[in-house]
Amino acid sequence: MSFADLGAHPTLLQALEARGYVSPTPVQAAVLDAAMLGRDLLVSAETGSGKTVAFGLALAHTLLGDAPTLPKATTPRALVLAPTRELALQVQQELAWLYGSTGMRSVACVGGAPMAQQLRALSDGVHLVVGTPGRICDHIERGSLKLGEMQALVLDEADEMLDMGFRDELDRVLAVAPKGHRALWFSATLPREVGELAKKWLANPARVAATPAQQAHADIKYVVNIVAFREREHAVVNVLRAHDAPAAIVFCATREEVSRMQATLRERGFRCVGLSGELTQPERARALQMLRDGHAKVLVATDVAARGLDLPDVSLVIHADPPRDAMTLQHRSGRTGRAGRKGTAVLLVSPDRRQLLARMLRTANVNTASWEPCPTAETIRSLDDDRLVTKLEATDVTPTDEDIAVARRLLAKKPAEELVAALVTISRGEFPEPEELPMTVSFAHKLLAAMSQPQRSYERPMPQQRYERNEYRGGAGAAPPAAPYEARSESRAPAAPYETRNEYQGPPRGPRPEERGAPGPGPGPGQWFVLNVGREKRADPRWLIPVLCRWGGLQKEDIGVIRVLDRETRVEILGRAASTFRERIAMPDRLDPTLRALPLEDQGPPRRPPPRSTWRKTTER
Secondary structure, three states, X not given: OOXXXXXXXXXXXXXXXXXXXXXXXXXXXXXXXXXXXOOOEEEEOOOOXXXXXXXXXXXXXXXXXXXXXXXXXXXXOEEEEOOOHHHHHHHHHHHHHHOHHHOOOEEEEOOOOOHHHHHHHHHHOOOEEEEOHHHHHHHHHHOOOXXXXXXXXXXXOHHHHHHOOOXXXXXXXXXXXXXXXXXXXXXXOOOHHHHHHHHHHOOOOEEEEOOOHHHOOOOEEEEEEEXXXXXXXXXXXXXXXXXOOOEEEEEOOOHHHHHHHHHHHHHOOOOEEEEOOOOOHHHHHHHHHHHHHOOOOEEEEOHHHOOOOOOOOEEEEEEOOOOOOHHHHHHHXXXXXXOOOOEEEEXXXXXXXXXXXXXXXXXXXXOOOEEEOOOOHHHHHHHHHHHHHXXXXXXXXXXXXXXXXXXXXXXXXXXXXXXXXXXXXXXXXXXXOOOOOHHHHHHHHHHHHHHOOHHHOOOOOOOHHHHOOOOOOOOOXXXXXXXXXXXXXXXXXXXXXXXXXXXXXXXXXXOOHHHHOOOOOOOOOEEEEEEOOOHHHOOOHHHHHHHHHHHHOOOHHHXXXXXXXXXXXXXXXXXXXXXXXXXXXXXXOOOOOOOOEEEOOOOOOOOOOOOOOOOOOOOOO
């Protein structure tokens, strides 16, 4: 069916035709269905399926009615919230061409952009505001953004906004939104947290699953390369060289990894740019524009680039660091294979993480991943030979008389074979040199062969004590394991010690400062704080301790017990260091601004959660 058959607003049909939109995607057809007209919607659709145009079409009848154009702009008639600056700016650009003939005025309110420009645009009057939750709340508190006449509210990537810790901001915006507005919540997935938020704020929304799970990866080829951890950067070089994609994205876990990977690739001759949360908004926009214009071929990024960005030429995604969960895997890989185009996602994994990655792929419904050896230098040189032959054979240049004269002079001095060989050598120099992978080659083929045997399959569950321990008690020289907190009460029988990776018992407890006459904070009675990360976000005392020391101005001796729960982590800060920590956490952490901590007042230490067995009964061998 065409857009006109589905009842798209007549004013928008011309814009769709001018952009080459002929038939709607499944999500666009779903929101235009007559049964959905005017209703609140919870829509799940794969990334790259045309969600932005979908909610733009769905808003048309709400904003325009039967009129061909919008009235004079005053206060906003629609608000769109997006998790990242890049996605918000992209949404504004998409809706700008879609509503170009309606006279729509819009503004993007995102962090990192000049506040004065946004204030001026809002005071002049706009029909549409697109922004990130934090900046939108700033404008609401300033009184510069008034939502009294808002008719529609769109949440784009709602699950990502909740995952990034924007629950308070979303509650704030939804609380001031006028009653009776139309809510359109779009996301690639609809986890339980989104359902709970919808139950609180929406009345009888219609749920739309526009993409079946088995079709979510139809245009993406998944390849897993097992590489030695020390050769990971060299493996990225070889994967880029082997695929020779017009544009590629390399995902790393941290900003530091992005900087190091970007420097490595530049040293080897790749035209690359970096994208991470520490960049200013103009720097981030410039990096993306360089990739779109072809001035750069590789974007090295953190997961800030994993959502919503539409980069049409990207045909290769490399997971240099494994994604933290199945949802991140889907969104990272979804930067390619968009809108019917084919793409490849390559995951680099060390031998000790291959079983975790295999389970992650199954959770993400990726059942066709190919486990292959990483491309070697010999393989890439062979591919280069074929590419050079194809390139030189396809050369269609009409030489000038001067060029022919120079060619004759050369042929008079050297044989034609030597001259062609020199041309090949010069052309080969345009390619970055491939890397040798001695450690990877030494074990990869044997390991892949072993994985193909049923009795040694990577799908077998690992023993509990190797990957699901729930308490960490320190390294060499640490205090003997302490009993759980409730076992310290005289009214309870002592509990048996338990070993987990998600609890840290702190430094050895000595005399209190007043007992030893020392002025420093020292060990002693502590104050408890709650962090907004838990087991679901792979929190672990081993990386939390340095983060707490950096962010809170602490020494390791100032940190007491750390207990990692499902969705939060509770930390005991000892002695006088607690007051310093309370002051420091009032400001976001420079390297991880999504991390938050609040005092746990008058509740005492948390109880130990009951142990959960991780053994899985299976008959598969």
